[in-house]
Amino acid sequence: MRGFQWPEGKKLAVAPLVAWELWPDDLGSSSSHQETSQRPLPRGVKYDRDMRDVYEHAYAERGGLRRLLDLFEAYEVRVTFAVSGKRVEVNPDLARDVLCRGHELASESYVHEYPVM
Helix, strand or coil, X not given: CCCCCCHHHCCXXXXXXXXXXXXXXXXXXXXXXXXXXXXXXXXXXXXXXXXHHHHHHHHHHHHHHHHHHHHHHHCCCCCEEEECHHHHHHCHHHHHHHHHXXXXXXXXXXXXXXXXX
16 A cells, blocks of 8 residues: 555564464364374274373463463564363363453453364
8 A cells, every 4th residue: 555654664564463362172183083193093002092182272371371471571562372172160260360461352252172173
Protein backbone atom coordinates (compact mmCIF):
# COMPACT_ATOMS: atom_id res chain seq x y z
CA MET A 1 0.00 0.00 0.00
CA ARG A 2 1.59 3.23 -1.16
CA GLY A 3 2.16 5.83 1.56
CA PHE A 4 1.45 3.45 4.45
CA GLN A 5 3.81 3.53 7.43
CA TRP A 6 3.86 1.39 10.55
CA PRO A 7 3.66 3.30 13.86
CA GLU A 8 6.93 4.71 15.21
CA GLY A 9 8.72 3.89 11.94
CA LYS A 10 8.63 0.13 12.56
CA LYS A 11 9.27 -2.15 9.58
CA LEU A 12 7.41 -5.29 10.60
CA ALA A 13 4.26 -6.27 12.46
CA VAL A 14 4.22 -9.57 14.35
CA ALA A 15 1.20 -11.24 15.94
CA PRO A 16 2.46 -14.07 18.18
CA LEU A 17 0.03 -16.88 18.97
CA VAL A 18 0.54 -19.74 21.42
CA ALA A 19 -1.67 -22.83 21.08
CA TRP A 20 -2.47 -24.07 24.59
CA GLU A 21 -4.62 -27.13 24.13
CA LEU A 22 -6.05 -30.05 26.04
CA TRP A 23 -5.73 -33.25 24.06
CA PRO A 24 -8.03 -36.29 24.08
CA ASP A 25 -7.43 -38.93 26.74
CA ASP A 26 -6.42 -41.52 24.12
CA LEU A 27 -3.52 -39.39 22.79
CA GLY A 28 -0.54 -41.57 21.94
CA SER A 29 -2.56 -44.78 21.65
CA SER A 30 -3.21 -46.73 18.48
CA SER A 31 -6.94 -45.97 18.80
CA SER A 32 -6.39 -42.19 18.70
CA HIS A 33 -7.37 -40.24 15.61
CA GLN A 34 -5.04 -37.45 16.73
CA GLU A 35 -2.11 -36.70 14.46
CA THR A 36 1.21 -36.45 16.27
CA SER A 37 4.82 -35.81 15.36
CA GLN A 38 5.67 -39.42 16.20
CA ARG A 39 5.48 -42.53 14.07
CA PRO A 40 2.49 -44.79 14.65
CA LEU A 41 2.94 -47.53 17.23
CA PRO A 42 4.02 -50.85 15.74
CA ARG A 43 1.41 -53.59 15.61
CA GLY A 44 1.43 -56.00 18.51
CA VAL A 45 3.10 -53.71 21.08
CA LYS A 46 2.74 -54.76 24.73
CA TYR A 47 1.93 -51.24 25.92
CA ASP A 48 -0.44 -49.39 23.60
CA ARG A 49 0.59 -45.86 24.51
CA ASP A 50 3.41 -43.67 23.22
CA MET A 51 4.32 -41.94 26.48
CA ARG A 52 6.84 -39.66 24.78
CA ASP A 53 3.94 -38.09 22.91
CA VAL A 54 1.87 -37.83 26.09
CA TYR A 55 4.69 -36.17 28.09
CA GLU A 56 5.58 -33.87 25.21
CA HIS A 57 2.07 -32.44 25.36
CA ALA A 58 1.99 -32.35 29.18
CA TYR A 59 5.20 -30.27 29.32
CA ALA A 60 3.26 -27.02 28.91
CA GLU A 61 1.79 -27.20 32.40
CA ARG A 62 4.97 -28.61 33.94
CA GLY A 63 7.10 -25.62 33.01
CA GLY A 64 7.03 -24.78 29.32
CA LEU A 65 4.25 -22.22 29.49
CA ARG A 66 5.74 -20.43 32.51
CA ARG A 67 9.09 -20.24 30.72
CA LEU A 68 7.37 -18.69 27.71
CA LEU A 69 5.56 -16.19 29.95
CA ASP A 70 8.88 -15.15 31.51
CA LEU A 71 10.45 -14.77 28.07
CA PHE A 72 7.55 -12.67 26.79
CA GLU A 73 7.73 -10.50 29.91
CA ALA A 74 11.49 -9.97 29.54
CA TYR A 75 11.00 -8.67 26.00
CA GLU A 76 7.70 -6.89 26.69
CA VAL A 77 5.82 -8.98 24.14
CA ARG A 78 2.06 -9.48 24.43
CA VAL A 79 0.69 -12.71 23.01
CA THR A 80 -2.65 -14.30 22.19
CA PHE A 81 -3.11 -17.76 23.68
CA ALA A 82 -5.53 -19.96 21.71
CA VAL A 83 -6.72 -22.10 24.59
CA SER A 84 -9.08 -25.02 24.93
CA GLY A 85 -11.94 -24.37 27.35
CA LYS A 86 -11.25 -27.49 29.38
CA ARG A 87 -7.57 -26.49 29.64
CA VAL A 88 -8.67 -23.35 31.50
CA GLU A 89 -10.85 -25.48 33.79
CA VAL A 90 -7.90 -27.80 34.52
CA ASN A 91 -5.35 -24.97 34.97
CA PRO A 92 -7.27 -21.89 36.18
CA ASP A 93 -4.33 -20.37 38.06
CA LEU A 94 -2.10 -20.56 35.00
CA ALA A 95 -4.86 -19.01 32.85
CA ARG A 96 -5.21 -16.16 35.38
CA ASP A 97 -1.43 -15.64 35.28
CA VAL A 98 -1.56 -15.35 31.48
CA LEU A 99 -4.20 -12.61 31.80
CA CYS A 100 -2.45 -10.84 34.69
CA ARG A 101 0.69 -10.54 32.58
CA GLY A 102 -1.24 -8.63 29.93
CA HIS A 103 -1.83 -11.38 27.38
CA GLU A 104 -5.19 -12.41 25.96
CA LEU A 105 -7.02 -15.72 25.82
CA ALA A 106 -8.78 -16.73 22.62
CA SER A 107 -11.11 -19.68 22.38
CA GLU A 108 -10.03 -22.66 20.31
CA SER A 109 -12.50 -25.34 21.32
CA TYR A 110 -13.46 -27.17 24.50
CA VAL A 111 -11.07 -30.11 23.89
CA HIS A 112 -8.65 -30.35 20.96
CA GLU A 113 -10.31 -33.04 18.88
CA TYR A 114 -10.93 -33.60 15.21
CA PRO A 115 -14.54 -33.30 14.00
CA VAL A 116 -14.59 -37.03 13.18
CA MET A 117 -14.20 -37.78 16.88
